[in-house]
Amino acid sequence: xxxxxxxxxxxxxxxxxxxxxxxxxxxxxxxxxxxxxxxxxxxxxxxxxxxxxxxxxxxxxxxxxxxxxxxxxxxxxxxxxxxxxxxxxxxxxxxxxxxxxxxxxxxxxxxxxxxxxxxxxxxxxxxxxxxxxxxxxxxxxxxxxxxxxxxxxxxxxxxxxxxxxxxxxxxxxxxxxxxxxxxxxxxxxxxxxxxxxxxxxxxxxxxxxxxxxxxxxxxxxxxxxxxxxxxxxxxxxxxxxxxxxxxxxxxxxxxxxxxxxxxxxxxxxxxxxxxxxxxxxxxxxxxxxxxxxxxxxxxxxxxxxxxxxxxxxxxxxxxxxxxxxxxxxxxxxxxxxxxxxxxxxxxxxxxxxxxxxxxxxxxxxxxxxxxxxxxxxxxxxxxxxxxxxxxxxxxxxxxxxxxxxxxxxxxxxxxxxxxxxxxxxxxxxxxxxxxxxxxxxxxxxxxxxxxxxxxxxxxxxxxxxxxxxxxxxxxxxxxxxxxxxxxxxxx
Amino acid sequence: xxxxxxxxxxxxxxxxxxxxxxxxxxxxxxxxxxxxxxxxxxxxxxxxxxxxxxxxxxxxxxxxxxxxxxxxxxxxxxxxxxxxxxxxxxxxxxxxxxxxxxxxxxxxxxxxxxxxxxxxxxxxxxxxxxxxxxxxxxxxxxxxxxxxxxxxxxxxxxxxxxxxxxxxxxxxxxxxxxxxxxxxxxxxxxxxxxxxxxxxxxxxxxxxxxxxxxxxxxxxxxxxxxxxxxxxxxxxxxxxxxxxxxxxxxxxxxxxxxxxxxxxxxxxxxxxxxxxxxxxxxxxxxxxxxxxxxxxxxxxxxxxxxxxxxxxxxxxxxxxxxxxxxxxxxxxxxxxxxxxxxxxxxxxxxxxxxxxxxxxxxxxxxxxxxxxxxxxxxxxxxxxxxxxxxxxxxxxxxxxxxxxxxxxxxxxxxxxxxxxxxxxxxxxxxxxxxxxxxxxxxxxxxxxxxxxxxxxxxxxxxxxxxxxxxxxxxxxxxxxxxxxxxxxxxx
Numbered sequence: 001x002x003x004x005x006x007x008x009x010x011x012x013x014x015x016x017x018x019x020x021x022x023x024x025x026x027x028x029x030x031x032x033x034x035x036x037x038x039x040x041x042x043x044x045x046x047x048x049x050x051x052x053x054x055x056x057x058x059x060x061x062x063x064x065x066x067x068x069x070x071x072x073x074x075x076x077x078x079x080x081x082x083x084x085x086x087x088x089x090x091x092x093x094x095x096x097x098x099x100x101x102x103x104x105x106x107x108x109x110x111x112x113x114x115x116x117x118x119x120x121x122x123x124x125x126x127x128x129x130x131x132x133x134x135x136x137x138x139x140x141x142x143x144x145x146x147x148x149x150x151x152x153x154x155x156x157x158x159x160x161x162x163x164x165x166x167x168x169x170x171x172x173x174x175x176x177x178x179x180x181x182x183x184x185x186x187x188x189x190x191x192x193x194x195x196x197x198x199x200x201x202x203x204x205x206x207x208x209x210x211x212x213x214x215x216x217x218x219x220x221x222x223x224x225x226x227x228x229x230x231x232x233x234x235x236x237x238x239x240x241x242x243x244x245x246x247x248x249x250x251x252x253x254x255x256x257x258x259x260x261x262x263x264x265x266x267x268x269x270x271x272x273x274x275x276x277x278x279x280x281x282x283x284x285x286x287x288x289x290x291x292x293x294x295x296x297x298x299x300x301x302x303x304x305x306x307x308x309x310x311x312x313x314x315x316x317x318x319x320x321x322x323x324x325x326x327x328x329x330x331x332x333x334x335x336x337x338x339x340x341x342x343x344x345x346x347x348x349x350x351x352x353x354x355x356x357x358x359x360x361x362x363x364x365x366x367x368x369x370x371x372x373x374x375x376x377x378x379x380x381x382x383x384x385x386x387x388x389x390x391x392x393x394x395x396x397x398x399x400x401x402x403x404x405x406x407x408x409x410x411x412x413x414x415x416x417x418x419x420x421x422x423x424x425x426x427x428x429x430x431x432x433x434x435x436x437x438x439x440x441x442x443x444x445x446x447x448x449x450x451x452x453x454x455x456x457x458x459x460x461x462x463x464x465x466x467x468x469x470x471x472x473x474x475x476x477x478x479x480x481x482x483x484x485x486x487x488x489x490x491x
Numbered sequence: 492x493x494x495x496x497x498x499x500x501x502x503x504x505x506x507x508x509x510x511x512x513x514x515x516x517x518x519x520x521x522x523x524x525x526x527x528x529x530x531x532x533x534x535x536x537x538x539x540x541x542x543x544x545x546x547x548x549x550x551x552x553x554x555x556x557x558x559x560x561x562x563x564x565x566x567x568x569x570x571x572x573x574x575x576x577x578x579x580x581x582x583x584x585x586x587x588x589x590x591x592x593x594x595x596x597x598x599x600x601x602x603x604x605x606x607x608x609x610x611x612x613x614x615x616x617x618x619x620x621x622x623x624x625x626x627x628x629x630x631x632x633x634x635x636x637x638x639x640x641x642x643x644x645x646x647x648x649x650x651x652x653x654x655x656x657x658x659x660x661x662x663x664x665x666x667x668x669x670x671x672x673x674x675x676x677x678x679x680x681x682x683x684x685x686x687x688x689x690x691x692x693x694x695x696x697x698x699x700x701x702x703x704x705x706x707x708x709x710x711x712x713x714x715x716x717x718x719x720x721x722x723x724x725x726x727x728x729x730x731x732x733x734x735x736x737x738x739x740x741x742x743x744x745x746x747x748x749x750x751x752x753x754x755x756x757x758x759x760x761x762x763x764x765x766x767x768x769x770x771x772x773x774x775x776x777x778x779x780x781x782x783x784x785x786x787x788x789x790x791x792x793x794x795x796x797x798x799x800x801x802x803x804x805x806x807x808x809x810x811x812x813x814x815x816x817x818x819x820x821x822x823x824x825x826x827x828x829x830x831x832x833x834x835x836x837x838x839x840x841x842x843x844x845x846x847x848x849x850x851x852x853x854x855x856x857x858x859x860x861x862x863x864x865x866x867x868x869x870x871x872x873x874x875x876x877x878x879x880x881x882x883x884x885x886x887x888x889x890x891x892x893x894x895x896x897x898x899x900x901x902x903x904x905x906x907x908x909x910x911x912x913x914x915x916x917x918x919x920x921x922x923x924x925x926x927x928x929x930x931x932x933x934x935x936x937x938x939x940x941x942x943x944x945x946x947x948x949x950x951x952x953x954x955x956x957x958x959x960x961x962x963x964x965x966x967x968x969x970x971x972x973x974x975x976x977x978x979x980x981x982x
Contacts, residue, residue, distance in 0.1 A: 008834065147885070
């Protein structure tokens with residue numbers, strides 16, 4: 001190895017990051033545009049905060065972990081202040097609102113779309129940079145804003161082709177759970193007893209009822225022998241909590257009735273039930289039935305910061321990945337957080353919102369076959385025979401582009417067969433061929449590259465395709481119309 | 492101040508960063524979509540690399556400064572490797588191509604749009620996070636790829652409403668300058684003599700001819716008394732370089748002729764002139780005249796890494812900012828860089844491309860009055876009179892949204908006048924009003940909020956507007972058609 005070699009860096013991508021290719025990006029772009037369209041129809045307006053915030057402004061908690069600091073990509077600016085990349089869109093919104101709230105319309109509805117970064121351990125399908133589409137309403141305690149979260153999400157899903165029945169939104173209210181814990185006499189202390197109960201409940205999906213029972217009681221040993229201390233509830237307390245978790249039925253009003261019994265007169269609990277009833281009426285007004293939105297008391301949303309209604313969305317079917325069927329997990333998380341702006345100003349500002357996870361939603365659309373590549377946009381490839389005729393080839397490309405048809409010259413140095421291979425790899429619909437014969441005769445040859453592919457898929461209909469030859473010769477001045485008619489064959 | 496107050500962080504944004512509001516974002520989104528559309532029509536496909544790259548992969552140079560390290564936001568990952576945020580889209584492309592080149596179509600055309608980050612001193616209009624739209628062709632030394640840079644950019648500008656005559660693309664070739672320096676006997680050494688000449692030439696815009704003459708000779712003292720050492724050329728050498736810099740005339744072929752004389756038989760110089768001639772033929776084939784693309788030998792593009800044709804784009808008029816007319820500077824920079832992938836693989840891979848600066852281009856569009864806000868998208872505001880009728884108001888919003896009309900309920904707690912003020916601040920086109928009278932009569936009142944604004948602008952035509960009352964009453968079931976007809980008044 002020479003000195004030069006030794007100095008060469010290895011081209012590699014940082015752990016937990018990835019490159020996204022054209023097909024992924026086209027799908028994401030299309031999806032995000034649909035989502036933004038829905039957000040705007042509901043009156044949310046765009047906001048873009050910078051990638052960096054000061055670390056003290058972001059606060060010490062990642063939303064879905066309770067570990068202090070860590071979890072963010074932080075660095076010291078040249079004036080020695082610590083900055084970090086945003087780990088979600090909510091913390092920057094709180095900063096923004098605390099800074100500019102007086103000048104904004106009040107209530108303030110905004111959406112934000114873009115990457116967030118988390119310095120977590122990367123794993124399969126677990127990236128350290130990912131896209132989120134958030135929408136939030138700040139400055140109102142009206143349940144309309146909470147009910148509309150469901151309407152926004154249902155409208156997004158259905159606009160994207162995830163039909164009624166393929167998804168379910170699950171709504172709960174943290175106040176109801178608070179009421180249940182009041183009712184069983186668990187004190188609202190600072191020691192974290194209630195947080196332990198929340199964490200236990202949040203593991204229902206993963207550990208099942210028995211696991212949660214153990215975590216609500218003395219504790220639980222996992223398969224590896226690790227022991228998690230429990231919340232230390234007594235047996236009858238555990239039964240009430242488990243009854244609460246199992247209170248989900250399809251009739252939302254019936255759920256409210258059961259919950260009212262369980263909160264046993266707790267003021268906070270009663271308020272939570274009233275809020276759910278109000279949400280139910282509003283959902284009804286928007287024609288959102290129980291096949292779209294359920295009240296499910298087992299939904300907690302790990303975050304400590306939620307203070308009222310919470311919501312998540314799941315698919316009702318399993319998706320196949322690497323040959324294995326599995327549940328895709330929550331496509332969306334959200335809820336009411338009335339304390340986040342207070343951190344800065346001391347003033348309680350009610351707020352509610354939700355965040356759509358772009359990658360999971362893309363995976364869902366793929367599983368449903370809703371991600372059809374926009375093949376019409378692939379470029380026509382103009383092959384090169386006569387290297388001293390580049391200006392003529394260039395003019396062909398120019399003519400096609402002026403007519404709105406994507407086109408490119410082959411710019412490599414290979415022969416004709418290799419050029420067709422290139423066109424195939426580009427998924428090009430049409431190759432334009434012009435050699436000395438064509439230039440002399442004032443013509444071009446057009447090769448329909450999709451015909452072959454289509455023929456092999458639709459062999460039953462060979463007769464039909466015989467009438468449509470794979471290769472046609474047209475006059476040079478008819479290049480555009482000739483290409484267009486080949487493109488239209490397959491549209 | 493209480494302990495709580497003391498612990499409160501101040502809501503503030505990091506230095507050199509900014510929040511972008513809905514109107515800015517809508518303009519950017521629209522502009523970027525137009526640009527992407529053109530890129531795709533030319534056969535470029537999307538690629539998205541992550542925000543982070545390993546520091547050794549990015550290399551030690553910011554493209555437009557020659558200072559080692561610094562200038563990037565870098566941090567150590569938890570495995571102790573140094574990572575940094577990308578400072579442009581070219582370095583990540585080089586890494587990507589070095590890693591995946593074998594599996595890509597060759598040549599490979601890609602575009603990338605997104606933020607880049609530079610840890611530079613912030614200043615007015617100088618941000619540390621900004622958007623760039625890059626497109627590059629990797630794997631070909633064909634001048635078609637270079638000529639197409641001009642075609643792509645001209646098409647983008649004209650699609651955005653920057654017409655012929657409002658902009659000019661300036662093309663040069665670094666090889667020609669190399670040839671001129673050959674011709675005056677300046678050696679191709681490692682001591683940086685040629686780089687000093689490049690830097691001097693690059694300052695022509697700022698310092699004028701006399702300043703450049705000084706920098707080519709012994710050196711120059713600036714107004715503050717700082718002295719910059721010159722390249723140390725002799726008087727006759729300086730005259731040749733100055734003659735070269737002044738060789739720009741509108742006839743591109745004539746420029747090529749003058750340059751051929753100036754390079755005086757230098758092999759590199761002759762090759763550079765031949766490349767420009769080839770580019771001229773290709774520009775002609777794409778109908779790009781000298782009012783769109785000039786050959787201007789004074790264009791250097793500071794970067795050390797360019798190896799052949801270089802291009803920049805400027806507006807032909809000054810824009811007004813803060814009451815002062817000024818030139819907007821280059822909207823685009825690009826050129827051929829045949830060495831960047833070699834850094835990783837040892838193999839020379841020819842590449843060429845350019846980068847559109849989104850913020851400057853937006854400023855240009857604003858100066859040209861091409862940024863019309865899309866007012867049609869502002870939400871209809873449904874005002875609230877009867878708080879126990881929220882479900883009914885919600886249904887109205889739902890009906891409007893289902894018809895594709897943006898709508899929102901007022902969710903604050905204020906009275907009617909305040910609600911109309913809110914609607915005005917939202918720039919809402921129509922307010923929906925329903926109190927007990929309306930509910931009893933099965934009607935809604937619609938208030939045309941744009942009419943007042945329009946009246947005050949178009950007072951000459953008052954008669955016309957008298958026929959169109961600002962407030963109409965329609966049946967509840969005609970809400971959607973009623974709102975639509977008010978919206979159509981102003982479209």
